[in-house]
Amino acid sequence: MKNSVTVSAVLLSLVLVIFSPLSLADYADDIIVENPWVGAPPPDAFALGAFAVLKNPTDHTIVLQQAKATGFDSVQLHKSINKNNMHRMIRIQELRIPAKSQVVLKHGSYHIMLMGVHHEPKPGDSLPITLVFSDHSQKIVEFKVSKGRHH
């Protein structure tokens, strides 16, 4: 009898462990990505910029830590800065999207940089980029390849 009680308790905790994460939305679920697009590259471009509006409707900060895509040597989170009238891009380790707010990835500001292009995407193509958040959740977003500046 004692054994079956123990077994029941173990089973019950297993059920709790398995099902409890379902009630907690993760960052990948929370974030809303609008108008994701990648600038169609000029011939022999080395790097492409990926842009979107990242909306956080929740009451907690969402932290984007990494972006991943196949077909490139590396994918980095960048911020364009203007220092002494010189345009530069710096790599950032994370991008924080504040509660009830949004961050716009755009030219001259934050962007995802796709570096070392293996196959040049064409306008109209869809390019999947995986967004990785600080809670380890991931979201695959289809970025539309569109004509425009590539930086």
Ligand SMILES: [Cu+2]
């Ligand atoms: Cu860049």
